Amino acid sequence: MPAPLFEAVPNFSEGNDPTRISRITAAVGAVPGVRVLGLHSDPDHNRSVITFAGGEEAVLSGATALAKACSAELDLVTQSGEHPRMGVLDVLPFVPLEGATMEDAVRLAHRAGERLGLLGFPVFLYGAAATAPHRRALPDVRRGGYEGVASRLEDPRWKPDYGPETLDPHKGAVAVGARPFLIAFNAFLDTDDVGIAREVARRIRESDGGLPAVRALGFGVGDRAQVSMNLTDFERTPIPVALEAVRSAADDLGASVESTELVGLAPLEAILQTASYYLGLRELEAYHVLETRLYDLSADRSL
Amino acid sequence: MPAPLFEAVPNFSEGNDPTRISRITAAVGAVPGVRVLGLHSDPDHNRSVITFAGGEEAVLSGATALAKACSAELDLVTQSGEHPRMGVLDVLPFVPLEGATMEDAVRLAHRAGERLGLLGFPVFLYGAAATAPHRRALPDVRRGGYEGVASRLEDPRWKPDYGPETLDPHKGAVAVGARPFLIAFNAFLDTDDVGIAREVARRIRESDGGLPAVRALGFGVGDRAQVSMNLTDFERTPIPVALEAVRSAADDLGASVESTELVGLAPLEAILQTASYYLGLRELEAYHVLETRLYDLSADRSL
Numbered sequence: 011m012p013a014p015l016f017e018a019v020p021n022f023s024e025g026n027d028p029t030r031i032s033r034i035t036a037a038v039g040a041v042p043g044v045r046v047l048g049l050h051s052d053p054d055h056n057r058s059v060i061t062f063a064g065g066e067e068a069v070l071s072g073a074t075a076l077a078k079a080c081s082a083e084l085d086l087v088t089q090s091g092e093h094p095r096m097g098v099l100d101v102l103p104f105v106p107l108e109g110a111t112m113e114d115a116v117r118l119a120h121r122a123g124e125r126l127g128l129l130g131f132p133v134f135l136y137g138a139a140a141t142a143p144h145r146r147a148l149p150d151v152r153r154g155g156y157e158g159v160a161s162r163l164e165d166p167r168w169k170p171d172y173g174p175e176t177l178d179p180h181k182g183a184v185a186v187g188a189r190p191f192l193i194a195f196n197a198f199l200d201t202d203d204v205g206i207a208r209e210v211a212r213r214i215r216e217s218d219g220g221l222p223a224v225r226a227l228g229f230g231v232g233d234r235a236q237v238s239m240n241l242t243d244f245e246r247t248p249i250p251v252a253l254e255a256v257r258s259a260a261d262d263l264g265a266s267v268e269s270t271e272l273v274g275l276a277p278l279e280a281i282l283q284t285a286s287y288y289l290g291l292r293e294l295e296a297y298h299v300l301e302t303r304l305y306d307l308s309a310d311r312s313l
Numbered sequence: 314m315p316a317p318l319f320e321a322v323p324n325f326s327e328g329n330d331p332t333r334i335s336r337i338t339a340a341v342g343a344v345p346g347v348r349v350l351g352l353h354s355d356p357d358h359n360r361s362v363i364t365f366a367g368g369e370e371a372v373l374s375g376a377t378a379l380a381k382a383c384s385a386e387l388d389l390v391t392q393s394g395e396h397p398r399m400g401v402l403d404v405l406p407f408v409p410l411e412g413a414t415m416e417d418a419v420r421l422a423h424r425a426g427e428r429l430g431l432l433g434f435p436v437f438l439y440g441a442a443a444t445a446p447h448r449r450a451l452p453d454v455r456r457g458g459y460e461g462v463a464s465r466l467e468d469p470r471w472k473p474d475y476g477p478e479t480l481d482p483h484k485g486a487v488a489v490g491a492r493p494f495l496i497a498f499n500a501f502l503d504t505d506d507v508g509i510a511r512e513v514a515r516r517i518r519e520s521d522g523g524l525p526a527v528r529a530l531g532f533g534v535g536d537r538a539q540v541s542m543n544l545t546d547f548e549r550t551p552i553p554v555a556l557e558a559v560r561s562a563a564d565d566l567g568a569s570v571e572s573t574e575l576v577g578l579a580p581l582e583a584i585l586q587t588a589s590y591y592l593g594l595r596e597l598e599a600y601h602v603l604e605t606r607l608y609d610l611s612a613d614r615s616l
Contacts, residue, residue, distance in 0.1 A: 291575065
């Protein structure tokens with residue numbers, strides 16, 4: 011039984027300066043046992059998302075190193091961007107991977123929150139780690155960005171879970187959470203009519219009565235209308251179920267899906283679900299995949 | 314870059330006696346670096362298939378240990394079964410896995426052939442390892458079983474590639490080959506009419522002008538007609554292409570596919586092909602799958 015693995019997908023408030031971004035990323039990557047899986051910097055929103063994984067202690071140390079680097083490299087007073095932000099290290103979600111449960115990720119979020127509190131960040135726990143129902147949804151926790159958090163600090167319902175009860179204007183506050191793996195999946199339509207993509211998105215997303223655990227928006231990308239989806243719990247709504255809903259809604263509106271893309275990583279389980287769905291397979295588990303056996307093999311050989 | 318991995322999928326001529334079968338399997342599993350991935354014994358055909366994998370030296374040692382165990386445990390003079398067999402260790406194919414090419418598997422087949430020759434087996438190389446075009450197809454090499462091989466030994470076109478040019482009646486001869494990964498994939502129809510399954514199989518298989526690298530037969534399994542397929546090169550005919558051909562042929566004949574099954578293992582690449590095909594994905598590679606990154610991670614952590 012291998013040790014439980016976790017992923018962290020923090021957002022920090024710098025998307026332009028490559029020197030600062032690489033120093034922050036390097037601080038995380040230097041932690042033993044941490045593997046940096048991806049970095050995406052968005053200059054318009056002036057923020058970056060770094061994805062890293064490892065065992066509990068490694069990911070905890072990685073998160074702490076990240077918070078220290080953000081404090082040292084970034085300053086909220088001089089930072090600006092389109093995206094509302096509440097801190098230099100803005101959001102820090104933990105995701106349970108192989109061998110780990112959501113309870114494990116919640117415990118990790120609490121441990122990280124305690125450490126970041128000691129570093130001077132007011133910490134708000136959200137998602138599965140939230141300590142009250144009204145603090146569960148990330149948009150509610152971050153509402154109004156830094157200024158919104160500052161205005162709510164007097165309200166006992168918005169007392170930080172860890173750390174100081176006042177805001178350092180240079181570093182701000184951080185939302186630390188636990189959530190399932192999020193799959194970013196986009197469908198390109200055979201039209202440049204963004205209105206159709208927006209209407210498809212409206213029909214399929216949970217917030218408008220559509221599929222559970224699906225967030226969706228319509229965009230124009232190049233000469234194609236795109237339905238951009240976040241599947242926030244692929245056990246509840248798998249990729250093929252979301253896509254078939256898009257296909258059906260697009261068909262109603264006289265369009266069709268031309269191609270799709272996965273942004274970032276998808277868990278093997280989500281790929282197996284997709285193959286099973288379309289093949290009508292009686293059974294398909296990870297242990298039917300050759301490479302998962304070879305992985306075990308390699309583990310054995312390294313002993 | 315990890316060391317190239319290989320799979321061996323040998324057939325040996327014992328499918329009934331659990332003591333002998335487990336002693337033979339244990340001899341392979343005791344070789345350091347060898348992982349036994351599967352064992353399937355067929356009492357009717359009185360033969361077993363063992364699947365094992367590892368690096369080149371480990372798989373070579375595993376094959377040698379298997380040949381010795383078959384010599385010690387089995388006797389062709391007293392063995393009988395429905396399936397025509399030419400030796401106690403009947404067929405020994407090598408399959409290139411991660412990091413390995415078909416040329417690597419051919420070299421491994423030659424090295425294994427040389428060792429089995431020294432152990433007293435006449436060795437016929439087949440598949441990608443064949444030393445002449447007429448020896449490429451396994452059915453041609455094994456035609457007539459032990460008696461057929463014995464009758465052809467005088468013919469210079471059927472001289473063994475390695476080992477003695479006479480047959481020991483107790484151990485017989487062995488076919489050693491190299492081939493791509495074989496996917497066993499079955500489709501169950503919504504009918505018990507085996508004639509329909511046979512006709513579907515006839516229409517889609519390569520030998521009757523159908524899809525390349527597809528073998529297919531129709532069977533009755535319980536109360537369902539089944540199209541049983543071997544995809545001998547899934548890069549040429551992927552799983553979804555084979556299934557859509559079955560669906561189309563079945564539809565022509567008034568039937569439809571009710572469910573499918575994968576027998577044994579499938580490579581991750583074949584599952585990704587399937588997801589890409591049905592989702593219309595612009596791109597899907599192994600490095601988009603979270604677990605392949607975690608595998609790298611784990612390898613790093615074990616250093």
